[in-house]
Amino acid sequence: MISFEFPIAERIRLLLRLEDLFQRLAHFMERGTPTDHHAALLSLFEISEIGARSDVKGELLQELDRQKHALDALRDNPAIAEDALDAVLADIEAAMSGLFDSTSRVGQHLRENEWLSTIRQRSGIPGGVCEFDLPSYHFWLHRPDAMRRADVDRWYAPLKPARAAADVLLQLLRDNGKTYPLVARGGNFQQMSGGRIVHMIRIVIDELYGVVPELSANKYAINVRFVQPGTGNERPRPVGKDIEFTLTYCKL
Numbered sequence: 001m002i003s004f005e006f007p008i009a010e011r012i013r014l015l016l017r018l019e020d021l022f023q024r025l026a027h028f029m030e031r032g033t034p035t036d037h038h039a040a041l042l043s044l045f046e047i048s049e050i051g052a053r054s055d056v057k058g059e060l061l062q063e064l065d066r067q068k069h070a071l072d073a074l075r076d077n078p079a080i081a082e083d084a085l086d087a088v089l090a091d092i093e094a095a096m097s098g099l100f101d102s103t104s105r106v107g108q109h110l111r112e113n114e115w116l117s118t119i120r121q122r123s124g125i126p127g128g129v130c131e132f133d134l135p136s137y138h139f140w141l142h143r144p145d146a147m148r149r150a151d152v153d154r155w156y157a158p159l160k161p162a163r164a165a166a167d168v169l170l171q172l173l174r175d176n177g178k179t180y181p182l183v184a185r186g187g188n189f190q191q192m193s194g195g196r197i198v199h200m201i202r203i204v205i206d207e208l209y210g211v212v213p214e215l216s217a218n219k220y221a222i223n224v225r226f227v228q229p230g231t232g233n234e235r236p237r238p239v240g241k242d243i244e245f246t247l248t249y250c251k252l
Contacts, residue, residue, distance in 0.1 A: 011063060022047070122134055186242065188224070190223050211228055
């Protein structure tokens with residue numbers, strides 16, 4: 001099975017992008033070759049760029065505080081397990097505390113590092129980080145793996161509160177989803193929203209179908225169209241057969 005997640009709200013789009021970048025960063029940090037650590041730095045730069053364009057810290061704190069108050073209101077509800085509720089609230093409190101302790105915008109320390117800023121600017125040029133362009137970076141890439149890893153860990157450390165906050169919110173979002181088994185007749189499916197509040201839609205299909213979903217949604221209706229992805233010079237083609245899939249409505 002393969003899962004596709006479509007953010008409906010802009011805040012969820014931000015969370016999913018952060019999650020993708022942090023997962024990529026962790027992958028390349030664990031490996032440890034010069035090429036891997038170069039890729040890790042590129043992920044750090046992308047996270048920093050997101051932090052420069054929007055108030056990521058403020059967005060995360062606002063949403064965490066909203067979730068905290070919503071969950072606090074569930075206390076004494078007989079349908080809610082107190083232990084599970086306390087664990088989630090503890091995760092939220094820890095994430096908020098980490099963000100409060102950070103004194104600057106997300107990625108600000110990377111943008112203020114002159115050496116890293118030079119690498120970031122050159123990395124936007126095709127082949128711009130060759131050894132003759134950045135000899136000091138070439139020297140750094142040839143340092144022992146453990147030394148490079150320590151540097152990357154140090155640059156990553158101030159970003160950990162943002163990652164923890166994003167992870168908590170996305171876990172809440174995914175756990176608070178309602179899933180329905182459906183069939184797209186002739187590759188198309190439409191459903192009226194009926195006033196339902198949705199922040200993200202997850203579609204899961206069998207990989208054997210060899211199709212991908214295209215989704216459009218607003219407050220009135222949700223439309224899903226399955227297409228065969230194009231390869232090479234081919235364009236995506238509509239699917240004329242029925243497709244079984246599951247659709248999950250997620251909200252915070």
